[in-house]
Amino acid sequence: MAEHAHIDWLRERLRASLAHEAKDASELISWLEARRKQVPFSAELIPLREVAGWRQADNGNISHTTGQFFGIQGVRVKSAPGLREIAGWDQPIFTQAEGGVLALIGRETSGHGVEFLLQAKADPGNVGYLQFCPSIQSTWENIRGLKGARRPSFAECLEPSENVRIVYRAKHNEEGSRFWQKSNENMILFVRDATGLAVSEEVHRWASLSQIKAMMLLDNVVGPYVRTVLAPL
Template sequence: MAERQHLDWFRERLAASRGKEAVDPAPILAWRDKLLETVQFNARLIPVNELRKWKPDNGGNIRHESGLFFGVEGVRVEAGGLREVGGWDQPILTQVEGGLLVLLARETEADGVQLLLQAKAEPGNIGILQLVPSMQATWSNLKRAHQGRNPPLTEVMDARRGIRWIYRAEHNEEGGRFWQKSNENVIVFVEDESIITSDLTMFTWASLSQIRELALVDNVLSTFVKAIIAPL
């Protein structure tokens, strides 16, 4: 009930922002283009047997040597008349843990309510950088299973004060590719921006109207962002 009250409050703040919020997505697209001039990121397809730290187990399923992240297993389907064919076999991604997809929000006197987008490089992206939620991680990332840095903005999720949880809900990942995986979609309103200590070079604040306009631009806005803002 408390989170529902926070969601209703947040919708009211969004409504109050309509007269002052930016609408044109051009400044955000220009910011992304400038980042693309400086990033050094390259990805290419290689044979699976050349992957470092990823190996087939005794059953032929592909897993990371840590036992974390996702695996590639096989699934046999008997469709019972619900699909175009009676049944089939296919590989499918398995992952015990779900994802954590968080949009941070703030409100300023000048610009109204804004949401924090991240320009993130992924190997399968068209155009290298896609605008994704403020935090897009798994619990393996948060545990630093990859032995890299903590995901940006972890400090906000760890904060005991200065934030307000607007809503959180589990959403099923694409069932044709993932085996019974769900992601937790979250919006967190930041009441005290001093708790943000992460480097925001790869982040930008955007209004809800700008994000809706970005959704009309090819291959720029993550489907995760679209899912998170759907209840707004």
């Protein structure tokens, strides 16, 4: 019930914010387009046998030489009649020991109302490469700093404190047609004072819920995880 109270509190703050928060997202879109031109990033499809750092076992399974990241195995599916299009099939599927965190950080100011911190994140499969993603989008391995991984920005906000209110946290299944029993922890974190956050103007932008909704109507601007994190609101 405490979590519901936090969600109701944020919903009320969003209703109050609606009267004066920014609605026009054109400046954010222009910034993203400029960053796409400025940031050196390229990706191309290559044969699996040429992929460096990955290996194929005798049984055909594919994994990274360090044992990190994900693996690729096969899955055999049997379905009850009428539940799916066919009664069964085989396919490759991604496997991973544990999921990660998808978190949006929010703040409220007198001049701009409620805003959420987005990061322009580059992924090789994105159209346009850079898309607006949650404030924190990371595996637990990186968050814990395991095996020399660099901790993501704002990882310190994942625990409640005098400055951080956890509005909600819930595990959501990654797309089950491609990932084997993988869940990500979705979170909204609200900070009373955001001045201490290490916000980089080259990576991060604050955006109102109205601006985010406007950008969601455009092609390939907002990543899918932003939508899932905001859905409970």
